[in-house]
Amino acid sequence: MGADLRLEELDMNANDLGEIDEPAFSRLAERHRRELHVHCYRMLGSFQDAEDAVQETFLRAWRRRETFEGRSTFRAWLYRIATNACLDLLARRRPEPATGGEVRWLQPYPDRLLDELTADDADEPEAVAVARETIELAYLVAVQHLAPRPRAVLILRDVLGWPAKDVAELLGDSVNSVNSALQRARAGMREHLPAERQDWTGAEDDTSTRDLVRRFADASVATDIDAIAAMLRDDVRCSMPPTPGLYVGRDAVVNDWREDGFEEMTGLRAVPTAVNRQPALAFYHWRDPERAYLPLTLDVLRVSGGAITEIVTFHADQFPRLGLPERLPADDTSSPA
Template sequence: MNANTQPEKLGVNGLGEVDEPAFSGLAERHRRELHVHCYRMLGSFEDAEDAVQETFLRAWRRRETFEGRSTLRAWLYRIATNACLDLLAKRRPKPATGGEVPWLQPYPDRLLDELPASDADQPETFAVARETIELAYLVAVQHLAPRPRAVLILRDVLGWPAKEVAQLLGDSVNSVNSALQRARAGMREHLPAERQDWTGGEEEDSGTRELVRRYTDASVATDVHGLATLLRDDVRCSMPPTPGLHVGRDAVVNSWVEDGFESLGRLRGVFTSVNRQPAVAFYLWRKRQDAYLPLTIDVLRVTGGEITEIVTFHDDRFPQLGLPERLPIDSTS
């Protein structure tokens, strides 16, 4: 995002003051991409919403400082980044550890689809690249200290020049370059082996869809053995915010058995997608309500035709993801 691209002008009213409706209209154009930026910084959909609201509030209060030397988008990104750093200082006194991110929340693809298409004249629109919105990337980012995290996202994801990042953070260019090196090293440490070059999991194709279907069928049948055959040896499984990271097929399967998965009851699965990854929302039959009600959402990472990671979210994420609040009884129930 180069601040020297075409500047935007703020509308003024008859008194020579910035017109609030015009200002709000210009700022709102960037709400979704700012939300994604804050989500990368914070790892939480809800915290990102708070950060964007704070960004717009600060922008309006400081509207007279916008001189049109850079784009309004770049100016808003600067404010949003600082809002996230302030929020991290207040809410996240300790970084993520041990591969777990308790505050991690999913991001629905239907909202990612609201972002503008990539434009060679606006490199910041590449900020929704699939590999930098997947959960594995988000988890790795959350293990970085706040300022190196900001440097990494601004430099490597948004494409800001080092000089502009230095100006935003009040640092020297050398400090920014040093922080970027540390951040990249941290990402290599925390990304899965096949993600070292940000290649991500596999693009969804017929093979991936078939694997997800088999996973769904085995889950609905509470067939632990069938599920085990779909997992890679080093599969990882977590359920934020519940503590506990299980690594390896045996550990994952044992955790399911210990949790009583096989006696869970009647399930139904609904295909969806979050963070540009395949996902399945599971509903559990509740006799009292005479309906299937939300249970969990499994977000899958698929590599080489095997499931390499399962991140499970609780039923409180269903509304955010636009999923039905209940499923009626069907003819097979």
């Protein structure tokens, strides 16, 4: 069934929603779990915080089910609740937006879960909601630099395509206030988004990008910093949330790697994957006690003009939700494709 499924299509009306039992309500709400999770993830920048927000959304929806009047779709009603749940969470946990290009709470979103929303008709609202340009890490980082309410306005208007009057009703603001917030949010996005973002050609089916990712993996396994440096753009950016520190420029990035002793590392393996519609490499490190390669880090790459323009490195604690193996055996022959 389509994403804008109305209750009457289930032989229900607004009054019925207040009368159904919890299992039936859960089945109705669960249809929208993934798209709501992506919405909350975009608002919050954290996969785990998005999980919490969706759980809170379903709890609030169940408790307030009698307030559903049928004037909008059930899906839109859930989005309203989810957006407010995110705003409440932001007020409690992160009263200030990100600054300086860093988002220390940033977490990756596996493509295999995004694919759940794009398996059907590409014109469905769920598919539009996970278009690459609004789910890649550069967009997520820029969004997190906005104050919470302008952030909500931007996502509801520019990503989900809500009319200004609906956004105003959700936020309890006037249409003029919403339009003003949208203009400020768009200006903030232009300030924080990479200049070449619209020209990014990092799709998995792009041959040149796949070749660049393969060469980056090979050079990383060989700890050949000079070879890696040759693939980086002059103004490359590198970060490792939640560890503080944003390195900008090839020299700064390379110097940091050398100071960390990267060239002395041995026993690395790389497994290709994809998150946030970007190519990524999961690195494993050989450990003698376990006689296996264990998770080390995940590098998510942004590619533009045939060069790597950004590397966001995540810790090994992200591997399980990405569906990556917990270890590679000694005889594993996997290599980047």
